[in-house]
Amino acid sequence: MPAAHSASSSPSIFSRLSTAVVQWIDSDHCPDGAEKMRAEPDRVDWVRVMPFVILHLGCFGIIWVGASSFAVWAAVFLYFIRMFAVTGIYHRYFSHKTYSTSRFGQFFLALWGATTVQRGGLWWAYHHRHHHQHSDDPEDAHSPHVHGFIWSHIGWITSRRNFPTDYTKVKDLAKFPELVWLNRFDLVVPILFASSLLGLGMLLERFVPGLGTTGPQMLVWGFFVSTTALFHGTACINSMAHLMGKRRFKTDDDSRNSFILAIITLGEGWHNNHHRYQSSTRNGFYWWEIDPTYYGLKLLSWTGLIWGLKPVPKSILEEGAHADHHRSVEAAQLAATAHPEFSSLKKVLPAAAALAVATAAAAQANVPEKAEGPAIHKDVTELAHELGDSPAAKPPADASDRP
Numbered sequence: 049m050p051a052a053h054s055a056s057s058s059p060s061i062f063s064r065l066s067t068a069v070v071q072w073i074d075s076d077h078c079p080d081g082a083e084k085m086r087a088e089p090d091r092v093d094w095v096r097v098m099p100f101v102i103l104h105l106g107c108f109g110i111i112w113v114g115a116s117s118f119a120v121w122a123a124v125f126l127y128f129i130r131m132f133a134v135t136g137i138y139h140r141y142f143s144h145k146t147y148s149t150s151r152f153g154q155f156f157l158a159l160w161g162a163t164t165v166q167r168g169g170l171w172w173a174y175h176h177r178h179h180h181q182h183s184d185d186p187e188d189a190h191s192p193h194v195h196g197f198i199w200s201h202i203g204w205i206t207s208r209r210n211f212p213t214d215y216t217k218v219k220d221l222a223k224f225p226e227l228v229w230l231n232r233f234d235l236v237v238p239i240l241f242a243s244s245l246l247g248l249g250m251l252l253e254r255f256v257p258g259l260g261t262t263g264p265q266m267l268v269w270g271f272f273v274s275t276t277a278l279f280h281g282t283a284c285i286n287s288m289a290h291l292m293g294k295r296r297f298k299t300d301d302d303s304r305n306s307f308i309l310a311i312i313t314l315g316e317g318w319h320n321n322h323h324r325y326q327s328s329t330r331n332g333f334y335w336w337e338i339d340p341t342y343y344g345l346k347l348l349s350w351t352g353l354i355w356g357l358k359p360v361p362k363s364i365l366e367e368g369a370h371a372d373h374h375r376s377v378e379a380a381q382l383a384a385t386a387h388p389e390f391s392s393l394k395k396v397l398p399a400a401a402a403l404a405v406a407t408a409a410a411a412q413a414n415v416p417e418k419a420e421g422p423a424i425h426k427d428v429t430e431l432a433h434e435l436g437d438s439p440a441a442k443p444p445a446d447a448s449d450r451p
């Protein structure tokens with residue numbers, strides 16, 4: 049837990065720098081007190097944020113290490129397996145407790161989550177719960193409507209005031225010392241993870257040279273490139289999911305549902321659904337709303353690692369279906385107003401269909417070997433009589449009528 053310390057009210061630059069450096073290792077190190085730090089105005093802490101900058105700069109390593117299909121596919125695989133950890137673990141378990149697990153299961157999930165390099169599960173959950181409490185109001189740390197797109201996407205995570213975890217907002221998680229430890233020393237797992245990839249690449253280079261990969265290549269693609277892409281994929285929910293897509297539910301915020309964001313984030317794109325009802329394990333409320341995270345969690349539940357997945361209540365599903373119906377009726381009315389020719393088509397189509405049937409039948413009637421020929425011909429004649437009421441079918445006016 050973060051300890052509150054009393055210190056001078058205006059720390060020197062050296063003190064600020066040294067504090068930021070120590071926080072790379074111990075993220076709960078707050079000499080002035082976490083509360084005071086959180087009360088500061090938004091300001092990028094360039095020293096504190098250096099590991100995050102290095103993460104991005106590491107992507108340029110591809111210039112030196114090159115690429116192999118194995119390393120690139122490893123990066124893709126690690127993106128999705130860790131996006132599942134962001135959405136299925138940090139979001140749907142740590143933030144919302146939408147399913148249950150054992151203490152061992154919880155620790156295992158926390159380790160998996162820590163490989164995403166999105167800080168500790170408690171920090172993540174604290175900020176996310178805060179987002180739901182203050183969505184799109186001035187208190188929301190990453191609202192694109194309040195702070196602009198860039199700040200909601202990446203700026204807020206660099207702000208000094210957003211670094212400390214408010215453990216009072218995640219008391220249900222803070223009672224487990226192993227989770228607090230992982231949250232406090234949040235670079236330990238990422239460093240181990242990156243080192244493992246480097247080691248794996250070196251082993252593959254030595255024993256399976258046919259793969260054409262190396263230790264540095266696996267480090268750059270598997271860790272730096274994959275993790276940077278993972279950050280920006282996740283950050284799209286903060287920046288884009290309140291801007292892009294449709295609003296099924298009239299929530300107090302501006303959250304939206306987007307298929308594209310759902311693909312990038314394995315189901316988190318159904319953000320308006322989620323803002324309407326946060327307690328269900330699934331964010332795609334209907335079968336056509338693809339939600340791979342939910343499918344993965346369902347699979348995990350069959351192993352016994354997790355259980356008690358929470359469904360979407362029937363009342364919410366009915367509310368959503370009613371909203372969809374209402375919206376489609378409105379869209380049809382709008383289309384009819386904007387394009388009146390569409391509504392006149394309704395009058396034209398039956399006559400056109402009758403003519404088409406008549407033409408097809410007449411074509412068949414001309415085939416001599418068909419025994420049913422006369423009957424078909426009769427039908428066509430009847431149709432022709434019916435159509436004969438139209439002015440075009442009437443015989444031309446007598447020439448004597450002409451002046």
Ligand SMILES: [Zn+2]
Nearest residue numbers: 179183303319
């Ligand atoms: Zn949101």
Ligand SMILES: [Zn+2]
Nearest residue numbers: 143176322326
């Ligand atoms: Zn949420």
